Amino acid sequence: NAGVTQTPKFQVLKTGQSMTLQCAQDMNHEYMSWYRQDPGMGLRLIHYSVGAGITDQGEVPNGYNVSRSTTEDFPLRLLSAAPSQTSVYFCASSYSQGTYMGALFRGYTFGSGTRLTVV
Amino acid sequence: SQQGEEDPQALSIQEGENATMNCSYKTSINNLQWYRQNSGRGLVHLILIRSNEREKHSGRLRVTLDTSKKSSSLLITASRAADTASYFCAVDGSNYKLTFGKGTLLTVNP
Numbered sequence: 420n421a422g423v424t425q426t427p428k429f430q431v432l433k434t435g436q437s438m439t440l441q442c443a444q445d446m447n448h449e450y451m452s453w454y455r456q457d458p459g460m461g462l463r464l465i466h467y468s469v470g471a472g473i474t475d476q477g478e479v480p481n482g483y484n485v486s487r488s489t490t491e492d493f494p495l496r497l498l499s500a501a502p503s504q505t506s507v508y509f510c511a512s513s514y515s516q517g518t519y520m521g522a523l524f525r526g527y528t529f530g531s532g533t534r535l536t537v538v
Numbered sequence: 539s540q541q542g543e544e545d546p547q548a549l550s551i552q553e554g555e556n557a558t559m560n561c562s563y564k565t566s567i568n569n570l571q572w573y574r575q576n577s578g579r580g581l582v583h584l585i586l587i588r589s590n591e592r593e594k595h596s597g598r599l600r601v602t603l604d605t606s607k608k609s610s611s612l613l614i615t616a617s618r619a620a621d622t623a624s625y626f627c628a629v630d631g632s633n634y635k636l637t638f639g640k641g642t643l644l645t646v647n648p
Contacts, residue, residue: 509580527571
């Protein structure tokens with residue numbers, strides 16, 4: 420099992436450019452989420468999804484779009500990059516609460532991150 | 539706003555000593571989780587404690603949960619240099635959102 424795979428690992432964008440951060444998991448997890456991590460701020464939730472076709476906003480959704488067409492993939496799109504979006508982005512996945520309540524729940528699995536710089 | 543708040547922000551100890559980190563949160567929870575992050579790496583799940591549990595052990599880790607005080611603690615016994623990392627608590631509420639604190643930076647000196 421590869422777990423949660425994020426690509427690219429590093430990216431430099433110019434202000435106003437768009438790009439998509441990729442996230443894929445091979446564990447058949449229903450729940451997927453995106454976080455950003457900034458120095459001194461911990462991890463903040465951007466968007467999350469509880470299953471294919473269902474997404475919702477987290478704590479800091481502005482400037483980001485997501486979609487979930489398959490169980491495996493949960494891409495994060497920056498439509499017009501801004502310097503304030505310079506950060507490290509993490510994707511995570513898990514079983515939904517309804518699945519794990521009667522099963523052995525091992526927490527959330529995180530990808531290795533994408534370090535994004537917007538100049 | 540972030541649910542979990544860790545205390546202290548930084549902790550420096552000698553190898554072999556115990557390390558204790560605390561987490562406070564604001565609302566009701568399904569469970570509370572602790573994660574470790576080595577510098578420049580992703581987060582690794584350490585341990586989960588459900589809202590109806592009071593204490594849980596995993597190897598050298600001991601987690602307690604006091605729902606009346608909305609607080610949790612993580613104890614790492616007999617620490618090693620390899621335990622040097624940032625530790626985060628994360629609160630799993632009833633709305634499918636896992637929210638993190640800002641973390642405790644633990645340094646274990648050889």
